[in-house]
Amino acid sequence: MHCYDCAQSGRHESNGIGACTRCGLFTCADHARVLQTTVQRPVGVIPMTSALPSRRLVCGTCRTAEAA
Ligand SMILES: [Zn+2]
Ligand SMILES: [Zn+2]
Numbered sequence: 001m002h003c004y005d006c007a008q009s010g011r012h013e014s015n016g017i018g019a020c021t022r023c024g025l026f027t028c029a030d031h032a033r034v035l036q037t038t039v040q041r042p043v044g045v046i047p048m049t050s051a052l053p054s055r056r057l058v059c060g061t062c063r064t065a066e067a068a
Contacts, residue, residue: 003028005060020059022066027059035063 004025008034016026029030034057039050 001024005031022062031060033063
């Protein structure tokens with residue numbers, strides 16, 4: 001799979017590393033942002049935050065939109 005942002009700018013040889021968790025488009029290491037996130041897991045009926053961080057991949061466009 002090729003990076004959507006790279007394809008938009010005429011680069012069709014980039015290697016996508018994964019899909020943005022927000023828009024679902026494929027993105028490459030240059031355009032992706034890997035963010036730390038916490039995981040909520042239910043313990044009985046009480047949601048607990050896991051002590052270990054998880055991660056979330058978003059593309060540059062979605063990251064910019066989230067920070068705007
Ligand atoms: Zn790219
Ligand atoms: Zn995105």
